[in-house]
Amino acid sequence: MTKQRGKLILIEGLDRTGKSTQCSLLAERLGERAHLIKFPDRTTGIGALINTYLTDEAFALPDESIHLLFSANRWEQHAAIEGMLLAGQHVVLDRYVYSGVAYSAAKHVPGMDREWCYASDRGLVRPDVTLFLVNQESNDTRSGFGEERYEKAAFQERVRSEFHALFETLGPRCDEVVTVDVTGRSIQQVQQQVWDLVQPVLDEPIDSTLSTL
Ligand code: T5A
Ligand code: NA
Numbered sequence: 001m002t003k004q005r006g007k008l009i010l011i012e013g014l015d016r017t018g019k020s021t022q023c024s025l026l027a028e029r030l031g032e033r034a035h036l037i038k039f040p041d042r043t044t045g046i047g048a049l050i051n052t053y054l055t056d057e058a059f060a061l062p063d064e065s066i067h068l069l070f071s072a073n074r075w076e077q078h079a080a081i082e083g084m085l086l087a088g089q090h091v092v093l094d095r096y097v098y099s100g101v102a103y104s105a106a107k108h109v110p111g112m113d114r115e116w117c118y119a120s121d122r123g124l125v126r127p128d129v130t131l132f133l134v135n136q137e138s139n140d141t142r143s144g145f146g147e148e149r150y151e152k153a154a155f156q157e158r159v160r161s162e163f164h165a166l167f168e169t170l171g172p173r174c175d176e177v178v179t180v181d182v183t184g185r186s187i188q189q190v191q192q193q194v195w196d197l198v199q200p201v202l203d204e205p206i207d208s209t210l211s212t213l
Contacts (some may be wrong), residue, residue: 002188003088003208004086004088004125004206004208005085005086005206005208005210006033006034006084006086006087006090006091007083007085007090007091007128007129007201007202007204007206008085008086008091008093008125008127008128009088009091009092009093009127009128009129009198009201010025010093010095010096010098010127010129010130010196011023011026011092011093011094011095011130011133011136012095012096012099012130012131012132012133012157012163013132013133013134013135014133014134014135014139014156014159014160014163015139015145015150015151015170016024016135016139016140016142016144016145016150016151017096017133017134017135017139017182018135018142018182018187018190019025019094019095019133020038020094020127020135021187022131022133022187022190022191023036023038023092023094023116024036025187025191025194025211026092026191026194026195026198027092028143028204029195030090030092030123033088033089033090034090034091034092035079035084035089035092036091036092036094037077037081037090037091037092037093038093038094038095038140039070039073039074039077039093039094039095039096039099039100040054040070040073040095041073041076044073044076044137046069046072046073046082046163047073048074049069050066050069050073052067053149054103054149054150055067055147055148055149057149058174060178063104063107063109063112064084064109064111064112066104067100067104067112067120068118068120068155068210069100070099070100070103070104071088071100071120071121072120074096074097074100074121074124075124077123077196078123078125080127081125082125082210084154085125086208088212092200093127096124097118097121097124097213098130098132098167100117100121100168101114101118101121101162101166102119102159102162102163102166103150103159104117105117105159105162105166106159106161106162107156108158112166114162114166114169118160118213119162121213122212122213123212123213124213125210125211125213126212126213127211128176128201128204128206128212129176129197129198129201130176130177130178131178131180131194131197131198132163132177132178132179132185133180133182133190134179134181135181135182135183136178136181136183137183137184137189138153139156140153178197180193180194180197190195
């Protein structure tokens with residue numbers, strides 16, 4: 001019997017919805033067979049530039065450039081992700097292409113529409129499932145909110161619309177996206193819901209080919 005490839009599980013959402021918390025708990029629960037990868041990956045040279053952009057409002061970059069850096073930061077991990085999946089390991093992603101498109105498109109810069117934003121990520125591995133965390137209440141009371149460039153209520157509203165529009169317009173090109181309502185729910189409650197949604201995906205038999213975005 002040939003070895004099953006691993007599954008690519010993505011957790012997306014607005015700022016401070018609990019993505020990193022849930023990704024860590026999920027990876028921990030999956031154990032040895034799982035890897036956790038966070039985007040932006042601030043540990044690389046490109047990631048360091050992104051970090052400066054996010055934390056220092058005075059650091060100027062054209063919107064097109066920072067968009068392409070976020071995308072390039074995902075391409076830096078592409079071969080590693082492919083390798084892990086083909087070796088039978090599961091990969092948990094903390095943000096990915098959909099953040100890349102939604103945050104950039106929400107800037108409403110002429111020429112940077114959704115299609116343009118998506119183009120630089122074409123060819124990356126497609127997630128087997130995407131969980132989209134939504135908090136109906138404002139996230140700005142959660143610790144740390146407001147420290148980085150995009151953490152402003154009005155901009156977050158625009159990002160929210162972009163995420164929804166993106167999931168709608170992608171249609172069949174967009175793999176399974178499941179909305180997880182985290183409003184008023186504890187970390188443990190959300191974790192159980194995440195686990196219940198992910199488990200059937202892990203059990204799904206699948207051939208070893210990876211599909212791409
Ligand atoms: N971005 C990102 C782009 O513009 N383009 C891209 O291509 C990509 C990949 C940084 C920014 O970059 C933008 C999006 C962002 O604006 P980031 O590094 O993911 O992206 O941002 P972080 O600051 O690391 O993460 P977030 O702000 O998105 O927070 P999380 O991961 O959603 O939230 P988390 O888990 O850190 O939790 C936040 C706080 O809430 C508590 C936690 O303990 C923590 O204190 N919390 C809860 N409290 C109550 N109830 C619950 N259920 C809770 N869950 C968590
Ligand atoms: Na995070």
